[in-house]
Amino acid sequence: xxxxxxxxxxxxWNRAGRLQGQxxxxxxxxxxxxxxxxxxxxxxxxxxxxxxxxxRLRRATETGSIVARRLAVPLALDxxxxxxxxxxxxGAPVDGHPPGxxxxxxxxxxxxxxxxxGGESVRQLVARVEALLADLAGCGRHEAMVLATHGGVVRAxxxxxxxxxxxxMAWPAVGNAAVLEVxxxxx
Numbered sequence: 422x423x424x425x426x427x428x429x430x431x432x433x434w435n436r437a438g439r440l441q442g443q444x445x446x447x448x449x450x451x452x453x454x455x456x457x458x459x460x461x462x463x464x465x466x467x468x469x470x471x472x473x474x475x476x477r478l479r480r481a482t483e484t485g486s487i488v489a490r491r492l493a494v495p496l497a498l499d500x501x502x503x504x505x506x507x508x509x510x511x512g513a514p515v516d517g518h519p520p521g522x523x524x525x526x527x528x529x530x531x532x533x534x535x536x537x538x539g540g541e542s543v544r545q546l547v548a549r550v551e552a553l554l555a556d557l558a559g560c561g562r563h564e565a566m567v568l569a570t571h572g573g574v575v576r577a578x579x580x581x582x583x584x585x586x587x588x589x590m591a592w593p594a595v596g597n598a599a600v601l602e603v604x605x606x607x608x
Contacts, residue, residue: 430454442507508540
């Protein structure tokens with residue numbers, strides 16, 4: 422199976438430089454974010470996807486809806502595609518948290534078990550994404566699908582496909598509406 426993993430387009434909190442995580446009050450796509458999602462959708466025409474599966478978080482659902490409409494395929498939602506839960510850090514400025522709290526610094530995971538109060542660690546995020554990929558690889562119903570999700574999930578997919586673990590993975594920048602193509606199973 423081929424997966425096309427799409428990060429959501431720019432959201433209001435991306436523009437404002439705030440941590441979103443799974444905050445229920447995080448805003449949806451900006452006008453620029455809608456244009457980014459439309460451009461990603463145009464690039465996916467002809468990819469063979471028969472479904473778009475999106476995170477339930479507003480910014481990813483909006484992105485997934487744009488892609489599904491352009492590809493003329495159904496949209497499904499899956500909670501496992503949600504961004505890393507950042508607990509008490511959600512809504513705060515991106516640069517306002519030390520590496521010991523988030524476990525990430527300078528593009529690297531420095532502590533895979535660190536988590537903000539009430540939040541999720543990188544290790545927990547990677548385990549959630551690994552379980553999702555195993556389920557998708559075993560479903561056999563689709564030759565190709567699009568996943569509309571978040572930067573943390575994209576990073577986890579990249580690491581898993583590369584044979585990395587939560588402790589050894591990088592934490593690179595992922596652009597809004599970036600598309601990553603991977604084949605399942607990846608091992």
